[in-house]
Amino acid sequence: MGAVGYAYTRAEVVDLGSEYAVHLGIKTKDDKQLSLRWFYSFMGRWPELKIWRPKTISELRAKATSRASIYRYFDELNRIMEKYQLKDKPQSIYNVDEKGLQPNYKPPTVVASAEYVPSTLSSEKGQTTTVMGCGNALGHQIPPYFIFAGKRMRQELLEGATPGADGSVSETGWSNSEIFQSYLENHFIKYITGMQDKHILLLYDGHRTHITPDIIDWAVEKKIILYVLPPHTSHVLQPMDVGCFGPFARIYSSECHKFQRTHSAVINKYNLCSIACKSYNSALSPSNLQSAFRKSGIYPLDRDAIDQSLFSISDAIHRQSQSDENIKVDDIPAIENETTEPVNLMSDSEINADTEPILSNQENENIQIYVAEKITDEKPDENTTFFTAKSTNLSKKNPPKQERRSIYKIVAGKAITEPETRQEIKEYIAQSKSRTKSKTNNKSTKHNINQNAKKTTTKRKQNGSSSSSSSTTTNKKLKQNQQDSQQPGPSGLQKIVVSDGSITDEDDQDDDNTLCCVCNMWQPKELQDCISIVFNNGPNVNFYNVIIGLILNFAVMSPSYAGQINFTAHVMALPCKQKETEE
Numbered sequence: 001m002g003a004v005g006y007a008y009t010r011a012e013v014v015d016l017g018s019e020y021a022v023h024l025g026i027k028t029k030d031d032k033q034l035s036l037r038w039f040y041s042f043m044g045r046w047p048e049l050k051i052w053r054p055k056t057i058s059e060l061r062a063k064a065t066s067r068a069s070i071y072r073y074f075d076e077l078n079r080i081m082e083k084y085q086l087k088d089k090p091q092s093i094y095n096v097d098e099k100g101l102q103p104n105y106k107p108p109t110v111v112a113s114a115e116y117v118p119s120t121l122s123s124e125k126g127q128t129t130t131v132m133g134c135g136n137a138l139g140h141q142i143p144p145y146f147i148f149a150g151k152r153m154r155q156e157l158l159e160g161a162t163p164g165a166d167g168s169v170s171e172t173g174w175s176n177s178e179i180f181q182s183y184l185e186n187h188f189i190k191y192i193t194g195m196q197d198k199h200i201l202l203l204y205d206g207h208r209t210h211i212t213p214d215i216i217d218w219a220v221e222k223k224i225i226l227y228v229l230p231p232h233t234s235h236v237l238q239p240m241d242v243g244c245f246g247p248f249a250r251i252y253s254s255e256c257h258k259f260q261r262t263h264s265a266v267i268n269k270y271n272l273c274s275i276a277c278k279s280y281n282s283a284l285s286p287s288n289l290q291s292a293f294r295k296s297g298i299y300p301l302d303r304d305a306i307d308q309s310l311f312s313i314s315d316a317i318h319r320q321s322q323s324d325e326n327i328k329v330d331d332i333p334a335i336e337n338e339t340t341e342p343v344n345l346m347s348d349s350e351i352n353a354d355t356e357p358i359l360s361n362q363e364n365e366n367i368q369i370y371v372a373e374k375i376t377d378e379k380p381d382e383n384t385t386f387f388t389a390k391s392t393n394l395s396k397k398n399p400p401k402q403e404r405r406s407i408y409k410i411v412a413g414k415a416i417t418e419p420e421t422r423q424e425i426k427e428y429i430a431q432s433k434s435r436t437k438s439k440t441n442n443k444s445t446k447h448n449i450n451q452n453a454k455k456t457t458t459k460r461k462q463n464g465s466s467s468s469s470s471s472t473t474t475n476k477k478l479k480q481n482q483q484d485s486q487q488p489g490p491s492g493l494q495k496i497v498v499s500d501g502s503i504t505d506e507d508d509q510d511d512d513n514t515l516c517c518v519c520n521m522w523q524p525k526e527l528q529d530c531i532s533i534v535f536n537n538g539p540n541v542n543f544y545n546v547i548i549g550l551i552l553n554f555a556v557m558s559p560s561y562a563g564q565i566n567f568t569a570h571v572m573a574l575p576c577k578q579k580e581t582e583e
Contacts, residue, residue: 064232073413074303090137097240103267105256123266128173137299139286149173160274230413243292248283
């Protein structure tokens with residue numbers, strides 16, 4: 001189970017031993033489980049077993065690390081090395097990769113009192129700083145190249161750096177196509193000057209920032225062979241990940257801890273470079289570089305140098321996927337009395353000796369020969385009945401999925417500076433541009449169609465509303481009259497617009513100078529804060545005429561209730577003919 005990624009923990013081993021003891025009859029289910037004393041005795045009886053902390057691996061990496069893809073990569077790498085005579089030239093085989101650094105580090109194990117757990121002062125999680133590391137199979141390292149987060153490069157960021165170290169800036173602190181090309185043209189090339197007029201093999205992962213036409217053309221001019229590793233296999237095939245960046249991360253954390261203890265300061269981007277340079281020189285030592293290239297099978301070239309246990313998880317995943325495809329069922333009934341007994345067929349010599357062709361060759365081309373299995377009357381046993389019932393349907397594979405276009409299908413596990421691969425990359429880029437242009441044209445066409453549809457809809461609405469233009473004009477005039485009439489009248493009430501469009505006052509029978517007999521005022525105080533009431537004529541002006549009666553009653557019960565107002569609005573909708581009769 002451990003070989004396929006499902007190893008047992010200590011507690012699971014104890015549970016498994018207890019269940020096995022119950023199965024053997026040594027213990028019962030009601031008895032206590034086996035103890036840790038039994039576990040340690042068990043480990044002592046099996047010295048080949050050991051307690052490990054497993055390494056995590058993503059599903060994509062587990063699937064990609066298959067024997068077929070790894071062996072295909074080594075076959076192509078062997079062809080390239082033989083073509084350019086690099087098998088015995090470790091000084092000409094390089095590997096470059098990026099490593100992200102954070103100011104907050106993982107503190108190392110410390111010695112402290114048993115009474116409490118100590119704390120370590122750490123920086124806040126800040127922006128990432130990338131360091132680009134490179135070295136060859138002979139053990140020679142190229143000075144680090146830093147990429148800081150920012151918009152302008154400052155020399156203060158490289159304070160305390162080792163000789164030869166350089167850097168640049170980007171908005172995110174990660175590498176991009178321009179920075180990677182600048183690194184190759186200005187930094188990498190300086191430290192391989194003695195290799196002029198000789199081919200250099202540079203291996204790296206297939207990140208999209210590493211694959212551009214400008215970089216490929218520059219590499220061909222400088223006789224540098226750019227070799228892209230298969231996707232999701234850098235943990236196995238990339239020397240920097242195999243034997244250099246692991247020690248680099250551990251040494252960096254230790255150096256950060258020492259720096260904080262001696263300087264009483266947190267880590268930031270201004271002191272990170274000096275700490276990283278010390279860690280870089282220790283991690284990318286000649287012995288580590290040589291061991292990394294040897295473990296990754298690059299120099300000396302040996303595909304068997306790869307840890308064979310890494311293929312076990314991939315093999316298990318592929319077997320599971322194949323079994324899942326075969327287990328999927330289809331609604332096809334099984335054949336009754338079907339058996340799996342083999343049928344003995346005649347050999348080719350017996351067929352040629354004892355038989356003659358019945359049909360001509362032209363007729364035989366369209367004939368399919370079916371061999372009937374032997375049908376027996378024997379009653380199947382219980383196991384056969386069980387499995388026959390489970391297999392009432394035949395298996396069917398999934399329909400083939402449409403493959404997606406990807407540049408990695410062209411460059412993965414290949415030297416992208418080879419003429420054939422360069423031509424495929426150019427064709428891919430040309431197709432991508434044409435597809436992008438066609439998508440843009442389709443979008444513009446759809447936009448024009450939508451605009452034309454909107455214009456057509458607007459014209460239809462205008463044509464449909466021409467019959468009611470007169471009523472619309474009347475409504476606009478009425479609304480304009482209402483807006484012009486939104487001024488209070490002499491009695492403090494709103495002037496009312498009636499159905500015929502004329503404006504009148506409901507309180508025109510009273511004299512404007514008449515005062516109240518109770519409060520001796522022209523209008524009550526409460527009426528000054530009243531909201532105006534407006535009755536608009538309804539939309540069905542052709543069928544109904546609205547007669548609005550607004551009755552204002554001042555009901556005063558006593559002097560203490562002076563100013564109380566009751567509004568009663570009566571709205572009556574009468575047909576036009578009935579109104580004319582009443583008038």
